Amino acid sequence: MVYHLPMHNNTDIQSELETISPFWQTLDANMPYQVPAQYFEQLHVIVRASIEKEAVYTELESVAPLLNTIPKTNVFQKPAAKQKTPIYHFTKWAVAAVFIGIVAVGAYIFNNKPQKIDYTAYMNVDQTQLLQTISDSTLLSYMDVHENLISTPDISIPEYDLETSTSLIEQSSDEELLEYIESSN
Amino acid sequence: MALHLDDTSLLAQFQNPSTKEKGYTGIVKKYQERLYWHIRRMLVDHEDTNDVLQSVLIKIWNGLENFREDSKLFTWMYRIATNETLTFIEKQKKRATVSLDQGTDGFQDKIKAEANFNENQLVWKLQLAIKSLPEKQQLVFNLRYYDEMPYHQMSELLETSEGALKASYHIAAQKIEEFIKNN
Numbered sequence: 098m099v100y101h102l103p104m105h106n107n108t109d110i111q112s113e114l115e116t117i118s119p120f121w122q123t124l125d126a127n128m129p130y131q132v133p134a135q136y137f138e139q140l141h142v143i144v145r146a147s148i149e150k151e152a153v154y155t156e157l158e159s160v161a162p163l164l165n166t167i168p169k170t171n172v173f174q175k176p177a178a179k180q181k182t183p184i185y186h187f188t189k190w191a192v193a194a195v196f197i198g199i200v201a202v203g204a205y206i207f208n209n210k211p212q213k214i215d216y217t218a219y220m221n222v223d224q225t226q227l228l229q230t231i232s233d234s235t236l237l238s239y240m241d242v243h244e245n246l247i248s249t250p251d252i253s254i255p256e257y258d259l260e261t262s263t264s265l266i267e268q269s270s271d272e273e274l275l276e277y278i279e280s281s282n
Numbered sequence: 283m284a285l286h287l288d289d290t291s292l293l294a295q296f297q298n299p300s301t302k303e304k305g306y307t308g309i310v311k312k313y314q315e316r317l318y319w320h321i322r323r324m325l326v327d328h329e330d331t332n333d334v335l336q337s338v339l340i341k342i343w344n345g346l347e348n349f350r351e352d353s354k355l356f357t358w359m360y361r362i363a364t365n366e367t368l369t370f371i372e373k374q375k376k377r378a379t380v381s382l383d384q385g386t387d388g389f390q391d392k393i394k395a396e397a398n399f400n401e402n403q404l405v406w407k408l409q410l411a412i413k414s415l416p417e418k419q420q421l422v423f424n425l426r427y428y429d430e431m432p433y434h435q436m437s438e439l440l441e442t443s444e445g446a447l448k449a450s451y452h453i454a455a456q457k458i459e460e461f462i463k464n465n
Contacts, residue, residue, distance in 0.1 A: 110426065123404070125405070128405075129405045129406055137318070141307050141314070144339040144340065
């Protein structure tokens with residue numbers, strides 16, 4: 098709000114200025130300053146509140162002036178809105194860590210459990226049948242590579258004692274010989 | 283423009299406990315603008331003016347009980363406002379001395395910081411020119427030029443002879459003219 102004073106109505110004042118200098122005829126008495134809106138409408142209310150505040154101060158000053166030296170700041174506080182405490186957060190993460198640990202250890206133990214080998218299965222394998230499934234070329238190449246491992250069995254043929262055999266045949270009956278021949282077949 | 287009761291009626295309301303507040307509010311509403319501008323012309327800043335004016339109005343409330351109609355109500359209130367304003371300026375000067383600031387330049391800076399300030403406009407040049415005067419001369423010039431106060435009333439307010447006030451006013455007007463012409 099720009100403040101406007103009316104132009105000089107007082108002719109004495111205007112004529113006085115003109116006696117000082119004609120320069121003053123060119124000026125008007127308007128004030129260019131601004132005032133906040135509604136300032137003058139609210140001022141008396143604000144002042145009444147200030148007066149009441151001062152009355153309280155003055156009254157206390159006459160009764161117990163020490164109290165006026167103590168700031169009136171409120172020392173009490175409203176309880177803060179319930180928040181998740183750091184301890185709660187820690188507990189939550191601790192529980193999660195323990196759970197993960199248990200799962201990890203369990204998995205480790207499970208995976209490293211000594212395996213029981215069922216040797217009976219191997220023992221019951223029909224080796225002849227197994228050998229038949231392997232091709233000849235594979236067997237030959239295996240024998241070439243592991244030549245040192247495969248040794249010819251030391252087969253010693255006992256010296257045939259012809260004289261003893263002849264005497265044994267002579268001493269045996271025909272029935273006994275027939276029985277031997279039959280059992281040999 | 284609101285119509286106001288005359289000072290005698292307002293004072294009578296104030297003296298009566300049942301209408302005391304009504305009487306005081308009537309006095310404040312009647313004179314608040316004139317007191318405000320009387321202070322504002324000296325202090326420039328609205329916030330400073332508001333602080334001083336509130337202090338003045340509280341002092342008026344406290345002093346009205348003992349107010350005797352040996353002087354005009356308005357003159358009495360103007361005296362309180364003038365003294366409060368000059369005290370405020372003195373305090374500001376002391377603070378400015380501590381902070382190595384210059385008092386007069388400070389007020390001129392405040393004028394330049396005002397909203398709508400235009401250094402080419404004559405009304406703003408006039409404000410800068412008034413602020414180049416000594417404080418007492420500013421007061422005399424403002425009371426005469428803006429408030430159109432008669433010398434005898436001004437004499438009562440400032441407790442200075444009418445002749446001295448007239449001389450002071452003329453010198454102030456010449457200085458202002460010179461300032462504006464040179465700037």
